[in-house]
Amino acid sequence: MPEQLSFDPDFYFGLVADNLLKNFGPRALVYADNALTKMRAIGDDEGFDIWMEIHAHLTNKAASDFRPEGAVIH
Numbered sequence: 001m002p003e004q005l006s007f008d009p010d011f012y013f014g015l016v017a018d019n020l021l022k023n024f025g026p027r028a029l030v031y032a033d034n035a036l037t038k039m040r041a042i043g044d045d046e047g048f049d050i051w052m053e054i055h056a057h058l059t060n061k062a063a064s065d066f067r068p069e070g071a072v073i074h
Contacts, residue, residue, distance in 0.1 A: 010053070017057035021065065032058050 020028035032055040039048035 013050075013053040014057050016054050017061055020054070020058060021061055026062060029055070029058050029062060 017028075020031065024031060032051060035051045036048060036055060039045075039051055
């Protein structure tokens with residue numbers, strides 16, 4: 001059973017994603033992919049889970065922030 005936290009980590013994953021996008025733009029997704037690959041390669045399950053959450057936030061934010069004008073998502 002996962003440890004109960006006294007705070008919502010989802011908020012912090014969103015902050016990290018916002019900062020990565022602000023500093024690196026669309027390249028932030030590449031950096032997050034690299035982090036996931038590294039965490040998996042070194043067997044860091046906790047780090048992998050953290051980066052998965054950050055990656056999910058990045059993907060959602062990038063989909064709305066970098067959508068070309070007139071693009072329709074189906």
